[in-house]
Amino acid sequence: MDTNLPTGSALDVLVQSDRARTTLYTDRALFEQEMTKVFENTWVWVAHASEIAKPGDFKTAHVGLQPVIVVRDRKGEVHVHVNRCRHRAATVCEVAKGKTSSFVCPYHGWAYALDGSLRGVPFEAGYDGQLDKPQLGLRSLRVEEYNGLIFATCKPDMEPLTDFLGGAKKWIDLFMKQGAGFPLITQGEHKFRFPGNWKIQLENTTDAYHFPLVHKSFLSAADRETVDSWDIMRKGGYVEDLGNGHSVMVMMPELVDLEADLDAPIPEKFEALAAELRHDHPEQQVRRIVRAVGGCGFNLNLFPNLGCSAAFFRVLQPISVDETEIRHVALGMQGGPAAANRARLRIHEFFQGPMGFGTPDDAEVWDRVQHGAAGGRDLWILLNRGLSHEEMLPEGGRRSDVSAETGMRAAYRQWKKLMEA
Template identity: 65%
Template sequence: MTDPANTLVREDRVHTSLYTDPALFDAEMDRIFKNSWVWVAHASELPGPNTFKTAHVGLEPVIVTRDKAGEVHVLLNRCRHRAASVCEKKKGKASVFVCPYHGWSYAPDGALRMVPHAKGYPADFDKDEFPLLSLRTESYNGMIYATFRDDIMPLEEWLGPARKWIDLFMKQGAGFGVKALGEHKFRFPGNWKIQLENTTDAYHFPIVHKTFLDSLDEETEDVFDVLGQGGWVEDLGNGHSVMVMIPDLIDLEDNLDAPIPERFAALADELRAEGHDEALVRKVVRAVGGTGFNLNMFPNIACSMAFFRVLRPVKVDETEIQHIAIGMDGGPAPANRMRLRLHEHFQGPMGFGTPDDAEGWERVQRGAQAGQDVWIMVNRGVAAPDGVAEPGHNAGDVSSETGMRAAYRMWKRMMEA
């Protein structure tokens, strides 16, 4: 490929082939997904020794394991003998992974333990040469990432200023810690970057999600007036950005004395009736609806208001999305129930929001078949309100396309490298 980045990505626009060219997709999987930190799990999805979940790093299936000692490993899900996948479960407990084909068995750290009928191999056969291949793995505040590269910067440096927003996001654990409660999973026939853009797109919200807004009570509808509250989008470097839609809900440990919103009044009463003190009731109620921002992290994970959005490129025109619901780990049952109902209300294949998003993204992919030489415009935005963004950070108003430009700048950097 001859320098695709320079010719296809400009500061205010990107070329349509970024959505449609299969060769470009292959190059992205190689240059971006094999060279960056890719999110694979939240720590709560591995709730104890010998637990696991399956995931992908780019196109490659992996098993994320926690071993007996509590250490997390990310292993390619491929037997070292003749390639069969060694695990086809979504999650569970296992102290050993046995290949179903010839019975090679592996420990949760990837070590090859047993080879059936071993005397059929020469005497110098060394099991140490054939562990499940292990990726470099690091985590930050419960967010577990893996990379194929041993020589890229540490995860914390990769995240940079995004770490502050991860810390703020995790406050919705209300002191209990954040726990994954389940997930919605769906695909749409469109390119992965269409979804990456959407998480930092407040502009579409009142239009695409009118029917969601219409289903809310008046007070809550005002909370979701995302364009009207002085929010902003801030470039956090390395392709990451944050879009603040509801500034009042940035720090969930602030304003604990504010009046309890009408929609949470019944929950507050239920918590009081369970005997929780007023301080805890207020902390839980303040956290139960999630934060007021989307933290979009390049290339595959977002902390989106009250859930994790995970994207997985499948083909140039096919993308899988997970919306992982989160709650308070060991928190009051009524609060976690409310979080589940709030998540179901907007998210998932039949939520009041997601199907319209998915339809919109499909329409982008369909429209992009026309005018192969026309550009996708990401030039929207005026200045952010004074004093909101970190000094020195590039920022725009809440409906600006600043976050998309940040992601495409990173795309260009990685595709040129």
């Protein structure tokens, strides 16, 4: 038994420290509860700062099932508003991203400023001066940012974001080094859906075990160096539980710190890029950029909806108990060499997205999980791989080998904590 949990929890029938009940993927009532108990009581990632870089820039997102608008106001402050007119509930924005000076409801024309305050009500005289406009701004969520990652929470007394991220912060900082000295920016995204529960994807971000089998066709298509670097079952990697449901899976220990080992030989696959970069950049910078182009050697899973996964962001959005939307957001170097950003785009296209050489195979096996979960509802999903040799770390974390299900155990421990609160 997990000693960190109160014993005799009513949820023990659903989740134990090394297993979870199949109904976690299929039970509609449980899904409804998750959307409030989990998603409205934690920090949820909504944007990267570069997506709304300038005043007036906005994007739409979701916190659980609630539609929100993430917007930077005239003073540069970021707001996350529930995308719902305070009059009769219509969304005030149906555009995925853009730039605006206000949000106007299309139904009766109520107009809101970027900070959410209600500015205009057509034919206001009909309210005889009794409309309490200062109280009728868009509902705004708490917003905090760490190293470019913008999170929102519905919970007014939620702990500060830096405390919530805790042990994950160090890994976020390492992840951001793939800007190679340039600010990291988003470079577009692949969006796809699969017919399965959101937790199936949550588990996958720290699942090294599936890689050699599910991604065999990707490995067959890749060059020898890429294949060697993805030989992750034999490279001494590990998975660490970082607390609060977060975890990191180190697949390529040699690529944890992209600013280290700059004197290491440049991989053959990046020789042409390096030669091109040498026209305009000194050797040390060429090495730094080239080393960063392929991304980090680890996947960081931030509970409940963001993966900082090697070279991209993986954002999961529950749609219903058996449907999930995934976005794979490509990253680049703002103001960095075009050739390096192009290389990043091609690497992203190769594996990710509905026509990539990796994603469709992931989606297929997750679909198979959901289909199979209709059988044996009383059976357990086994999450015990690597538990027998898991070490407790001095700071309170846990660590096991790269293919251990330590990250999934961490996520389900957090899930249980929020669901029984």
